[in-house]
Structures are given as structure tokens and as C-alpha cells.
Amino acid sequence: MIPSTASELRQMAVRGEWCKPTSGILDDLQQANLVIVSRDLAWDFLLFCVRNPKVCPLLAVGEPGEYQLQVGHTLVDVRTMLPRYRIWKAGSLVAEPYDLQQHWHENAVAFLLGCSHTFDGPLRRAGIPVSHEAPAVYISNIPCIQAGSIGGPMAVSMRPIHHSKIATATAVTARYASGHGMPVHYGSPEDIGITDLSQPDFGVYPGLEAGYVPVFWACGVTPQIVLPPLKLEWMCSHYPGHMLVLDDNVDFFSLQQT
């Protein structure tokens, strides 16, 4: 059963009844990446988000220990309302649970970051077909801007865009700062360190028909690439593609900036 509202999806996630990706459903609504780090890294990570706004568009940041966040018109429990999570200890991925209640602690600081699923609806309405599967995501060689101890390469999501629609895709996504904004690269995957487009690091390769150009957007999986090498005692994130879905649409959040 596919939920018809974000609230229903979140409640299904709480009950363990929705454990799948959130791409291709409710994709006019703001979807969000989750990163949770301990208080002692929170300053560096917040600074990283501020310096890399296309990579990590901030929707909400909790105080230390705070797991219930008001995000637009949605009251979110970040421990339970996402379909699936990942937990790292000392830089190693140790668990991929469906619930964080047993893993929460009082120094945990939660960050919710915008997600590009979010502009798939607006792209479709602009006449640009987009796969309903999780987009292909690659670890590029584009460097993020360093913040304190945090730096490294940018993860990018790719959508094939017909050459006649590239300006439209740029203009549409530029409207959505909370969905990673406009692209960071067009064509030539090798120029950003991607050697085989058919082998993404995450998500599903949608193929590339004649006349289509691979277009790349900054991706909220990036923290899962740049944080583990720091070998933090503890960190959590959403499981790639398994996002928090909020009640407000992407226009609501992007307008907060204007």
C-alpha cells in the first residue's frame, strides 16, 4: 500500500510498515536527509552545511539531545519517522536499523537537510520525465569547502535530461534551494571523477538514451562520505533513498530564504 499523505507515510515508518525508498512517491513534498552527530562535532558540521549550502541545505537543526523538531508545519520525531537508518561507530558502519530509539543519546544533535527527490514533481510538471526509482548517486571528485575537521568529495545525484530541456531543468531546480538548487555539472562524467556511469555508488542507474545528457546535482548523501573517515565515536544518518517526508511542499521551504 502506498501512503497518500506524508503523515500516513511517517506513521507507517513509526510502526515499521514502510521500510522502502521514498523516491517516486509524495515527491512534491519536501523530503529530507538526516545526519546526527555528537555535540562535540556539531559546530564543525553546522559550519560545513553553511559553507556548502547546495550540498547540505539546512531545514532544521536540533539543540543537543532534542529529537522532536518542529519543521515547517510538521512535528518530527527524528528517531522513528524515517523508513530506515544507518549507524557508524569509529568510522565503521555497524547497523542499519528501522528505528533509532535504542540508539539515541543526550548529546546527539540532529540535522535535517533538503533532498533532491523533492524537485522531481516540479520537473515532471515542466515536461521533464524523471525516474520514479531512487536517482543514481556517485561520489564525484568535486571538493566540498572545508569546515574545521570536515572536508572531502561531493556526492552527486544524476538525472538524464534531453539536450533541449537543460535550461528548463536548470531554471526549475534553481527555484528550490531546499532541494539542492541548480545543477553542479552537465555532461562529461569523467571531468568530475566518474569513470562508469552505469555503476552508481547508490541508487539505480536509469540508462542514458540518445540525445540525453547526464546532469548532476549536489546530493545529501555527502555527509555519509565525508564524516566516517573522521572515525567519530558515534554518528547516524538516514539510509540512502529512505528519506523523511514532510507535510509542507518544497515551495514552502525554499521561500523561507527569500
Add this chain to the structure above:
Amino acid sequence: MIPSTASELRQMAVRGEWCKPTSGILDDLQQANLVIVSRDLAWDFLLFCVRNPKVCPLLAVGEPGEYQLQVGHTLVDVRTMLPRYRIWKAGSLVAEPYDLQQHWHENAVAFLLGCSHTFDGPLRRAGIPVSHEAPAVYISNIPCIQAGSIGGPMAVSMRPIHHSKIATATAVTARYASGHGMPVHYGSPEDIGITDLSQPDFGVYPGLEAGYVPVFWACGVTPQIVLPPLKLEWMCSHYPGHMLVLDDNVDFFSLQQT
């Protein structure tokens, strides 16, 4: 002598030869508010900026002790390149010097925030006359969103806009997230706690001719209102209206978000 480039203005400020407001000059370029707090308040203040992006549009944040910041294409020494500063100790304003070199310390964290002077150029080009004096600024009763220990009322700048141009003024300024974005209030000053429009808390009241509506934008003086009550051991800011002027224009900085 009015400097013809931002670089010239900054060098005049370094030499103590420009100690005046920066409104009405170089107002197509990104101008910036400065806030400096000690490391122990930096997390709360960064969170305050993130939660109140119209009030405190972040252009750059230094690491603790860092006074040279690369901001777009400008290398800024925040201690010397602004025309005038303010220093508070234990919540009291204790000095308004023209240089911070003697007042800097290794735990100081500098924040540069966008400024609304910046969209006066675009407004004029759209056929909306704007005063060349520092805009009238009021302490409103609009609450900022709390972040840790920091909260309080929003300072707002006011420009009189002819009733036929209100939509245009909204659309133009909405383009400039790094210039405080679109207005926060139109008309009826009493609804936001302003009892006498002719008596601003800062800046110059430009009068209000028949057919003109007072339109209010979030203002970067807000930190100078909400931080002193915390009675911090030490904090600094720019002197109201005496801004840092950067080499890049406001389009450059606002595009970073898209």
C-alpha cells in the same frame, strides 16, 4: 572623496580615511554586517543565523581566532576593513573604535551577514527611488526564532514604496537572499510595535509622501539588539550603517544558494 571601488573603500577604512556610512555608495555590491562573539557562544549564534535566515543571511563564518576570511573574491581582514566598530563588555557598549586590531582575541569567531543596502541598486534600476542615506531602522515586536540562549525582537529597515510598486519591490528583493530577501511587513507600523515612524532607532527617517507605504525588511542590526542582554564577557559588531563592502555584487552571493 568617494571611493570608486570596494577595494579602495576598504583600504581607506584600513587607513582611517573612511569613517562614514556606506549607504548610497557602491550599493550594487554586496555589503555586510559583522558580528564577533567568543567561541563559547558561536554555536548558539550560528544556529540563530540558520533559523533566522532573513535576519542573518550568512556570507561567511570564521574558525575561532581567524580574522582573515575569503568571502567570494575578496580577502577580508575583519579587524580593519570596516569603517567603524562597536564593542560590548558584559552587555554594555564600551567603545566605538575605527579598528579592532587591539581588541581581537584568539577565541573570537567572526560572522559576516548580508545587508539590505545591497539591493538599493537593483531597486533603483527597477524604477523605485531609494534614499541614499542610511535607511531608517526600528526595533519591531516581531520575534526571532530562538536558538539556545539567543532570542528577541527583530530589527527592521524601512523604505517608503509607492503603492503601485509594492509587488515590484517584493519581487526584486526576493531575488537577493544575501540582502535579507523580501519584506517582512507592509504598512501599519503599529502592528509590528512601531509607534512613531518618524523616530527610528537607527538611520535616517526619509519621510513618507502621500501614496507611499512603509515597507519593512529584516535588518542585520538585530544581533546588536538580541546579544547584549546576554551580558557576554565580550562581543563586537560593525557600527550601524558602516558596513563591509565586498568586491562581488549581490547577484554573486545570492546565486550561491541556487
